[in-house]
Amino acid sequence: MKKITDLDINNKKILIRCDFNVPLKDGKIIDDTRIKAALQTINYCLEQNAKIILFSHLGRIKEESDLKKNDLKVVATRLSELLNKEVLFINETRGKNLEQAISNMQPQDIILVQNTRYEDLEGKKESSNDKELGKYWASLGDYFINDAFGTIHRAHASNVGIATNMPEKSAIGFLIEKELNALSVLDHPTHPFVVVLGGAKVADKIGVIKNLVKKADKILIGGAMAFTFLKAKGLEIGSSLLDEENIPFCQNVLKDYAAKMILPVDTAVTKEYSDNEEYKVKDITALSKEEMGLDIGPKTIELFENILKEANTVIWNGPLGVYEFSKYKKGTDTILQYVVDNNIKTILGGGDIVAAASNANLKDKVYHSSTGGGATLEYLEGKELPGLVALQ
């Protein structure tokens, strides 16, 4: 697989697939981490005097009313501020305006093309990797750089489509290189290797558990998913979130890997899913029917810390409680702080756990915080990533 530094891009038109899928509120960007994560590759192309044409998706486009909500122009404005340089936004994904703007480019000019998923409105052309679309986008440049780690597990026209139409002229950018380097630590982890899993649904993490349970020395389970495991053990879990369908899966894992699976021993319980109600800490065996567990308790924190203390490699996916509520973020924040303070090599696998670390100002203090939740999960499941296969 080629890297951006293997290409001679001087004065060339470089198509770069970025991941600018930033969270928006009332049309404003509320977290620009993903834009910042793309800067290294863009700055390198500027230094190399390339002509830079950027592509990204933003949100989902299912109907006409999704277009305005997911207009990529806000990203052009923020990117231009970060680079202190003009970024020409083309409000189209194809056609004469785009082609004309590209043919007028000078070295170091930057164009951002409108949201690639605008092409999904009719026939899901981007998301179903429409052949003609990938070929068309590939025809607009001399080289292609895929730097969108967040979509590497998807076969879309703007990543796989372009790459397969210019196989000798495609490479990965610095962000994907950095993500793959960090995740490759998990291919041959230094033991003890500890997996921390939290979040809401067991269903989303079955593949990860199946793939990692053999390799890991311990799997620490928190978050709502712990309650499905506890239910599988026959405990009363009150009104805690339950993934009923997956109780048999949990029973099997607990049967086959009893010593590896570490479940909470206490939990912060309340009667209402809100940040306003009072809560109590209870032993895991003491929940009543109307109580729900929204965070791990202090004894569980201690139990997890004692295991993490010995760990040489940690991968963590999913928060250990409802970190969005101030009352129930303690478990997640305390354990995050613990791995940072004790210099434990920890990889945060994207999505909510990275958001939690970011809120606690710990995102940049852990060994690696991945920018791609879904992509990291599929990597951890041991699946092939189509975006990478297309570049190999």
Ligand code: AMP
């Ligand atoms: P996931 O996308 O599966 O990683 O789930 C993340 C979500 O899990 C977050 O929005 C958390 O609020 C939620 N979560 C974590 N712990 C709990 C819990 N004990 N009860 C309900 N939701 C939880």
